[in-house]
Amino acid sequence: MALPYYPVNLNLAGRRCAVIGGGAVAARKVLALLAAGAAVTVVSPAVTAELAALAAAGQITHIERPYWPGAIENFFIVICATDDPDVNRQAAEEGRAKGALVNVADAPELCDFTVPSQIVRGDLVITVSTGGKSPALARRLRQELEARYGPEYGLYLAMVGRLRDEMKERLATPRARECFWRRALDDEALALVKAGKLHEAEEKIRDAIGGIRAEP
Numbered sequence: 001m002a003l004p005y006y007p008v009n010l011n012l013a014g015r016r017c018a019v020i021g022g023g024a025v026a027a028r029k030v031l032a033l034l035a036a037g038a039a040v041t042v043v044s045p046a047v048t049a050e051l052a053a054l055a056a057a058g059q060i061t062h063i064e065r066p067y068w069p070g071a072i073e074n075f076f077i078v079i080c081a082t083d084d085p086d087v088n089r090q091a092a093e094e095g096r097a098k099g100a101l102v103n104v105a106d107a108p109e110l111c112d113f114t115v116p117s118q119i120v121r122g123d124l125v126i127t128v129s130t131g132g133k134s135p136a137l138a139r140r141l142r143q144e145l146e147a148r149y150g151p152e153y154g155l156y157l158a159m160v161g162r163l164r165d166e167m168k169e170r171l172a173t174p175r176a177r178e179c180f181w182r183r184a185l186d187d188e189a190l191a192l193v194k195a196g197k198l199h200e201a202e203e204k205i206r207d208a209i210g211g212i213r214a215e216p
Helices: 022-033 050-055 085-097 133-149 151-170 174-183 187-196 198-214
Strands: 017-021 038-044 061-064 077-080 101-104 117-121 124-128
Touching: 017 022, 017 085, 022 038, 022 050, 022 077, 038 050, 050 061, 077 085, 117 151, 124 133, 124 151, 133 151, 151 174, 151 187, 151 198, 174 198, 187 198
Parallel strands: 017 038, 017 077, 038 061, 077 101
Antiparallel strands: 117 124
16 A cells, blocks of 8 residues: 655755744744754744744744745745635645645645654654544654653663764674664663663663674
8 A cells, every 4th residue: 555655854954945824833833944954934924923033033034924926936845824725725836836845734635745743852753644634643642652752762862873983983794783783772771861870871882882892
């Protein structure tokens, strides 16, 4: 069975993205784009206080007028989040015609992509998507995953990332590196991180490197 979407992680650093609309939904979209490093332009005659503050601080560009044909030029992503379905559809059509990837709030049939529900633990990002069919189910699954995968996973990942280059130098073969990852990813190391014993957890991972080197 074919997937309705192709799962992908986009690098938006410095990419120009437009959000059409200035309400609460638009604000959530803007914050997510900013967190990914995008250069965000909001097109709306009025915006929330939060968006107004971001514009005043120079963190976003606010074009203070309703959407008009021709508003979309040279954007990588266009998100349509007004309370007028006709405006959203028109902006989506223009965005797609101009080569942008389009997302329309509450209208998955008009989207080139949907934004999955997310659990963020540092550099670890876990996403849940229902293809736009049941946001409530996505939210429930996200809550279950949030309870299962706590902040210790982000801390652990950061620690392993710091040791990654050292591991590459000390473990010469792919087989040895695979063995290291299996040993480092265990409940004891994660329990130490969860308990705040980061030094002990790091030492355990280093011991895993040494133990692999000692094997014939």
